[in-house]
Amino acid sequence: MNRRIVVGLDGSAESVAAAHWAAREALLRRVPLHLVHAEIWDPPLIVAAAGSEERRQAARTLLREASDELLDKHPQLDISAESFDGQPAASLAHATAGASMLVLGSRGLGTLRGFVLGSVGMAVVHSVEQPVVLVRASEDALPHVQGRHLDRGVVVGVDTGRPCDALLSFAFDEASRRGCTLHALHSWMLPPLAGSGAAYNPEVNARIAQLKRTGLDDILRPWQDMYPGVDLDAQVAVGPCAEQLLEAGSEAGLMVVGRRIRRSSVGTHIGPVAHAILHHSTAPVAVIAHE
Incomplete structure (x- = not known):
């Protein structure tokens, strides 16, 4: 090939x-x-x-x-x-x-x-x-x-509910080639009423955050084993995914987002997060197609 x-x-x-x-x-x-x-x-x-x-x-x-x-x-x-x-x-x-x-x-x-x-x-x-x-x-x-873009880090968003091997493979491979830090981010939202304080429970939300972090670590561990030389910075954040990724990638050398492959008569769709990153990222954006 x-x-x-x-x-x-x-x-x-x-x-x-x-x-x-x-x-x-x-x-x-x-x-x-x-x-x-x-x-x-x-x-x-x-x-x-x-x-x-x-x-x-x-x-x-x-x-x-x-x-x-x-x-x-x-x-x-x-x-x-x-x-x-x-x-x-x-x-x-x-x-x-x-x-x-x-x-x-x-x-x-x-x-x-x-x-x-x-x-x-x-x-x-x-x-x-x-x-x-x-x-x-x-x-x-x-x-x-000369090389400035290589050491500013790679940022990838990780959906712990639907992890994507193609996305993580590309992100780890790029970070390995560049010899830079890979920033892996998973974001999640508070319960709907938490913002108003009506349903906010610090202990419950702390447990949710810990579960999210454990899920992210579990997904990333096999890739870290395959790329032991990659400096991995894994973070869990609360808030809209696109906003969190754009903030994390404001100084990145490369942003990595996924696009689900859809073969249907109704056309294609890249998803709201990828769409936002494509239109608002200040760094180069790699779009990775996956099933």
Whole structure:
């Protein structure tokens, strides 16, 4: 199986940042990097056919310049490039078949820190079963940064009711490769009336918190045994899951969230927590598809 990393390029600052992030990740994993550009070349009847060839040439120039820039920064990197004539989301999904990861740029929200995940990015996240990483054009993703993103920790949310091997495998593996701390967080909510004080019982809630912590430790123990070199920071917190994860990941080098694979005629759904993380995380976000 081809374990290369695929990155989508569209000429935006975000996609260039994604390419540099993906290049460092490819070196960590010792795998090739494959640059992909996709758009529909065939013009409408009212547009001159010459426009298609101009766009093809622009795509070739984009890929060549990106390859040259990455090789100048990382001469040991194995890089290939490819352009597709077709719908970008479908083309990226095709190019990612058999790969280990797809990396895309994602636009910031201006004065609000976070992601805007466009229609192409959302379609790809829904359709690709390999890990998809969304990267902003932030300081840490810029080409002159050497390794800063590697030591800032990996954050993963853990559902103790439905633990996910794919999610934890990816998170532990990333932390191991980076030599950084893995922050595993499980959040839970107080009983409905506890916020008003009517049903708040410190002893009961302390017991619940201890049970939650025991459940988290039990889930993480086999993974800690498999990755003894990973510095694991396991935490249980009270509050909405997305809010807790965003707070924990405010200074992280990578956030890891899950997306349940749903094969049905009613479409796809990434879940409210993953959706919130994708749109508001300031760190790169890895979306891991799982059953």
